[in-house]
Amino acid sequence: MVTGPGAGQPVVQRLGAALRREREAYDPGGDRPIGGYVAVMATYVGGISALTAVVRRSGRPLPAPGPWDVLLTAGAVHRLSRVLAKDPVTSPFRLPFTRFRGQAGPAELDEDVRGSGVRRTVGELVTCPFCVGLWVATAVTGAQVFAPRATRLACSGLTALTVADFLHFARAGLHEHVD
Known part of the structure; x- marks a missing residue:
């Protein structure tokens, strides 16, 4: 027998209150x-x-990724996550959920999340490369099952771009120390 506050209420109401x-x-x-x-x-x-x-x-077989596949996928997920969450070109997709604040760094925007409820939640998701990364990794993993060659090619391009970005930053850092 249930006693205490809400004892006469149905289970659903008690659960909701809890x-x-x-x-x-x-x-x-x-x-x-x-x-x-x-x-x-x-x-x-x-x-x-x-x-x-x-x-x-x-009935497709699941791929058995090796270490190089994981690194290739990681590079692609990193780059695509940043493109989706920070790139000026993808800002129209974030526009309903964010407010532009300014530049956050080379080719990246600083945006505030706006709204409440689901709108705010989506805003937090689409402005966070770490959060978007889970969705991107899931999509890439699914694509590796259905189109492994095309996905590997796309991951190669995105990973090459990731490495190139790091080289750009390294070169810029060297120029700051030389000048």
């Missing part, structure tokens, strides 16, 4: 878009579930 108390204890001001985070997590899990079902149904 979740609200926990949310308040976690974020007393209510500034964090917890519901938005739940929606984004559910979308990701749904996408992974759909991808898994499609892979299983296709």
Whole structure:
């Protein structure tokens, strides 16, 4: 027998009240878009579930990536994540969720997240290369199952761009010390 506050309420109502108390204890001001985070997590899990079902149904063998494949993929995910989250050219995709602040570095923008709820959550996601990286890595991994050669070629190009970026920074750093 349940006793105490809400003892006569249905289980769903008691559970909802308990979740609200926990949310308040976690974020007393209510500034964090917890519901938005739940929606984004559910979308990701749904996408992974759909991808898994499609892979299983296709009967395609899963690739067995070696160390070089992992490095190639890492370079590509790094570059593509930064392009999506920081590049001026991709700012129209972030525009509904952000406010332009200025330049953040070479070919990167500084943007503030705007809105609340799911809008704020998506804004946090699309402006964070670390956050976008999970989605990009998942997409690249899925592409490696369905189009391994094309994906490897694309990853090679993006990884080459990543290395070139580091060389640009190294060269700029050397010029600062020489001048």
